[in-house]
Amino acid sequence: MHKTTIGIVEDNAQLGQDIRDKLALSEEVEVLFEVRNGQVLLQTLATGTIPEVLLMDVQMPEMNGIEATWRVKQKYPDLKIVMLTVMDDEQKLFEALQAGASGYLLKDAKPHQLFNAINYVLEGGLPLSPTLASRVLSYLKGDVPIPKPPISGTENLTKREQEILELLMQGKTVKQIAEKIFVADKTVRKHLEHIFEKLQVHSYKELVAKLNGGNK
Template sequence: MIKIGLVEDNSQLGQDIRDKLALGKELTIIWEERDGSLALKAMELGDLPDVILMDISMPGIDGIETTRLAKEKYPNLKILMLTVMDDEKKLFEALKAGASGYLLKEIKPHLLINAIDDVLEGGLPLSPSLASMALNYLKEKPKTQELISHGMEKLSKRELEVLIWLKKGMSVRQIGEQLFISDKTVRKHLEHIYEKLQVHSGREAIVKSTVQKNLSTSSD
């Protein structure tokens, strides 16, 4: 059973999300909080979910700051942002804070459930419109290069193939099926990718490789 934490200040929107998740037989919501401070307290009490669905605009501590604070204490925690705003700046801030994905609340139930599975497999689900905005935003921020160490050139051909499929939202099992290798081999390639890119998760590898690719493209 996949444990879900829900952070949503609007009770009606919270119920809408609950209704969508009810279609997932392997999902259970272990707590629902109305603001970031209460969510952080719930985590401190030991109620640590597998995935947190996080609102952005909330009174007190907003979702991005809550994500940053939670990831500092629980670096392996998966946090999926759910918002009504298609704001590329907020998207990039959320990813820098440690978010594992960014989706609009209008997302269809089956796509939300699939996104949760993707997050647990190390993917980075983004709403289509937001994915496009992310690329445009990164192209407009050349100073970001100062924050990125090199590493893409160190990846082998097979590691690049694994990374490409990971960026397409494939799970470990799906990558193995595409490349005709075992799940164990896929995980080993991912370990090498994380080490060479100096990151700690699939989300960070995707963000870093996307930033490097687009900075390189914009400088040509």
């Protein structure tokens, strides 16, 4: 009998065990690994241990689930990813879907709901928690505008860094940004260093490419 291979990405050990306990109720799935953040996930996948489905936490240290999803899908486009979260959050839902997630469920989903979601996503479906599914339908019908997701990776920036980044993308120079937010030029440059480091880019050209890619 073929077993569906699963990878769990969850920073909370107890919640990770809860997911394992639910999956243990079925003989049709096998957990290949459980890791605590997106950074370790990428390292694990790089060793060749690649499951059919990832169950991914949204909020994690080091690298959150949405950034990890985006990075995973760049290298492993066929890998299915179901986001698991403790609360319905339509903004995070759209960020996750934009990053390439194949589903979005609450962590308190019943075992049968989890198994159904895994099977559904392998068949090409998009499993969603019931409350979020109704909201997605509203967006698709045009009743409500789809929220514009933030650029991938910028959620780790401080408010000041996000403000400077936005001004930079408007074409402002360092001097103009400094005047706009009432700080010294060198302070803006220091913030830009932090922005480059957090977004893992080394030049303005790379930064623009990443930002444009994040909003596709």
